[in-house]
Amino acid sequence: MLRLFFSPDFVIAILRATTPILFATLAAGVAAKAGICNMALEGIMLFSALFGVMFSHMTGSWLIALLLTCVCGGVIGLILAFFILNLKTDEILAAIAINLTATGGTVLLLLAFSGDRGSSTFSTVSAPAVGGVNVMTALALLMVAVMHLFLYKTPLGLQIRSVGENKNSAESVGIKSIRIQYIALILSGILCACGGYFLSGGYMNSFTKNMQSGRGFIALAASEMGANTPIGGFAVAMLFGIAQAVGNQLQLTSIPVELIQMIPYATTLIGLAVFSYIVRKRKEKLAKG
Amino acid sequence: MSAEKRFEIFRLFFSILIALLVSFALIFLVSKQPVAAIMALITGPFKSGRNLANVVEAMIPLIFTGTGVCIMFAANQINLASEGAFHLGGLVAAAFALKLALPAGLAPAVCLILAAAAGALFTALPAILKIKTGASEMVASLMINYLSLWFCTFILMHFILDPAAGAASYSLPKTAKLLTLFSGTRIHFGLIIALVVAVLGHVFLYQSKMGYELRIAGSNKQFAEYSGIDIVKVILISQLVGGAVAGLGGGVEILSPIYSRFTWTSLLGYGWDAIVICTLAKKDPLKTPLAALFLAYLRTGASIMARTTDVTLEVVQITQGVIILLAVAEQFLSKTKHRIIAREAKAALQKEEAA
Numbered sequence: 001m002l003r004l005f006f007s008p009d010f011v012i013a014i015l016r017a018t019t020p021i022l023f024a025t026l027a028a029g030v031a032a033k034a035g036i037c038n039m040a041l042e043g044i045m046l047f048s049a050l051f052g053v054m055f056s057h058m059t060g061s062w063l064i065a066l067l068l069t070c071v072c073g074g075v076i077g078l079i080l081a082f083f084i085l086n087l088k089t090d091e092i093l094a095a096i097a098i099n100l101t102a103t104g105g106t107v108l109l110l111l112a113f114s115g116d117r118g119s120s121t122f123s124t125v126s127a128p129a130v131g132g133v134n135v136m137t138a139l140a141l142l143m144v145a146v147m148h149l150f151l152y153k154t155p156l157g158l159q160i161r162s163v164g165e166n167k168n169s170a171e172s173v174g175i176k177s178i179r180i181q182y183i184a185l186i187l188s189g190i191l192c193a194c195g196g197y198f199l200s201g202g203y204m205n206s207f208t209k210n211m212q213s214g215r216g217f218i219a220l221a222a223s224e225m226g227a228n229t230p231i232g233g234f235a236v237a238m239l240f241g242i243a244q245a246v247g248n249q250l251q252l253t254s255i256p257v258e259l260i261q262m263i264p265y266a267t268t269l270i271g272l273a274v275f276s277y278i279v280r281k282r283k284e285k286l287a288k289g
Numbered sequence: 290m291s292a293e294k295r296f297e298i299f300r301l302f303f304s305i306l307i308a309l310l311v312s313f314a315l316i317f318l319v320s321k322q323p324v325a326a327i328m329a330l331i332t333g334p335f336k337s338g339r340n341l342a343n344v345v346e347a348m349i350p351l352i353f354t355g356t357g358v359c360i361m362f363a364a365n366q367i368n369l370a371s372e373g374a375f376h377l378g379g380l381v382a383a384a385f386a387l388k389l390a391l392p393a394g395l396a397p398a399v400c401l402i403l404a405a406a407a408g409a410l411f412t413a414l415p416a417i418l419k420i421k422t423g424a425s426e427m428v429a430s431l432m433i434n435y436l437s438l439w440f441c442t443f444i445l446m447h448f449i450l451d452p453a454a455g456a457a458s459y460s461l462p463k464t465a466k467l468l469t470l471f472s473g474t475r476i477h478f479g480l481i482i483a484l485v486v487a488v489l490g491h492v493f494l495y496q497s498k499m500g501y502e503l504r505i506a507g508s509n510k511q512f513a514e515y516s517g518i519d520i521v522k523v524i525l526i527s528q529l530v531g532g533a534v535a536g537l538g539g540g541v542e543i544l545s546p547i548y549s550r551f552t553w554t555s556l557l558g559y560g561w562d563a564i565v566i567c568t569l570a571k572k573d574p575l576k577t578p579l580a581a582l583f584l585a586y587l588r589t590g591a592s593i594m595a596r597t598t599d600v601t602l603e604v605v606q607i608t609q610g611v612i613i614l615l616a617v618a619e620q621f622l623s624k625t626k627h628r629i630i631a632r633e634a635k636a637a638l639q640k641e642e643a644a
Binding site: 083088277 | 315318319367418421422425428429431432433435436439440446447558561564565568601603604605607610611612613617618619620621
């Protein structure tokens with residue numbers, strides 16, 4: 001058992017489980033840096049998982065399917081931004097609406113597209129793996145570095161952060177906050193779409209109804225624990241990857257499967273509480289000193 | 290009624306109308322028999338007494354979770370744990386109904402009280418976590434919903450499972466079940482409990498001192514603090530009461546004639562529906578039965594549509610999503626709102642000048 005946990009296969013299993021959460025965590029991070037809590041990640045991920053298999057079935061190419069899925073993810077981000085920023089819908093309620101639409105919409109769309117109910121049975125092309133590591137996993141790791149450079153080394157990244165820190169002072173130096181928040185939410189949608197795409201085109205090789213199963217929500221927590229930075233988010237997403245991979249291994253033991261299923265959510269909850277507590281204590285210390 | 294209030298109602302109905310039109314358009318896109326499907330959706334519930342009874346049955350759990358969410362959201366706590374509280378309430382009521390051999394009459398009461406207590410403790414968890422550590426109650430509540438699901442499935446599979454019945458508990462004893470109100474239907478005593486809860490919820494939120502403090506704390510935290518309201522206490526109470534109502538709802542649902550065993554192995558979504566209800570009812574528990582009636586009608590229509598035509602039930606979730614999006618969009622129809630208020634003001638001014 002222990003030997004299993006230290007094998008290279010297990011490291012690959014961790015990376016595999018981390019990948020979708022990592023994409024969504026980066027997505028949550030960029031939205032949060034612009035001052036918006038993107039709870040619609042759950043719905044965007046679900047939509048993207050379905051779009052991924054549909055596009056790869058239609059085009060026969062995983063890459064074109066990925067690109068098209070990213071476009072769709074960006075469009076959902078745009079719609080979310082329109083409601084939050086232009087129509088002044090509460091961001092949480094708008095996200096809940098998108099998540100509800102995704103739950104129903106994916107079933108409807110799958111049925112109309114293929115006549116399948118619940119899961120896809122048509123042929124799809126998944127993202128290939130090189131040396132046991134999926135291309136999407138590599139892309140996710142690359143995106144951590146890209147998002148870090150983007151947020152901290154480019155003018156647009158600075159503008160996103162300043163809008164999130166203080167909208168009014170950003171406006172006072174001539175930054176169009178609405179435009180910046182639009183960009184952040186579209187980016188968030190695209191990143192999340194990559195995670196959704198991987199769920200049905202690499203992690204699994206078909207679409208199943210509600211297959212995101214809370215990963216979008218976990219990503220929100222992961223991003224918050226990582227102080228919404230790409231690198232912090234990566235570390236926390238990795239922690240969940242480990243929790244999930246350990247859980248998958250434990251399913252082979254006699255421990256009840258229901259308890260194992262709790263592991264990722266319990267890890268998130270405890271991690272979030274500990275992290276928030278440390279942040280609060282640090283703030284109190286700073287306030288005193 | 291002020292112009293602004295009239296406008297709010299107008300916008301609500303307009304949102305519902307657009308949402309229905311969007312759903313019809315979708316049905317036209319995916320269905321080979323769109324007209325039959327839409328007719329089934331709209332008129333289906335009226336076609337027979339049994340269908341109408343189904344609407345009322347579907348309404349009951351929605352009133353509970355809707356009222357619970359109204360109370361929790363009034364304190365401006367985005368606690369989404371009513372989903373898990375409902376689930377847990379159902380499990381607790383079912384488990385105690387099976388394990389405690391209580392006489393008829395007493396049994397349902399005890400089971401429901403325990404279900405409410407479980408729900409209250411459950412939704413208080415994110416609130417306590419927020420107070421003690423500052424962790425976002427929203428994220429925490431999303432996580433504990435899944436913990437509730439797997440905990441309940443664990444208890445089901447290892448403690449109350451009937452090996453002869455698949456993934457279901459032993460048959461719940463007759464003594465613990467709620468009475469049917471009208472013979473020939475499954476409309477049960479839970480309807481009365483639900484309506485009482487909605488009225489009490491309204492009284493608590495809008496006519497008690499605690500409810501007033503709670504709403505102040507929800508709408509303006511600083512002001513509440515300056516006026517000496519104990520915010521921590523108020524928030525905690527709102528989450529406890531809201532969760533109790535949701536847990537009670539789960540208990541009522543599982544002890545209703547609709548179920549004979551505990552069979553929930555996935556989240557049922559009543560917590561998310563409750564947010565639609567809360568939006569439609571504008572956070573007033575008294576209006577939740579009406580909002581629940583609307584949603585239940587739509588649901589029943591959709592399930593008739595799914596049975597008789599080629600359109601799936603899930604269309605309704607899209608309708609719900611669009612309703613939320615438009616009904617809470619402050620700027621949606623804002624020009625019309627401006628026009629209505631301006632016209633009203635002008636009329637008032639003219640009246641004054643004439644006098």
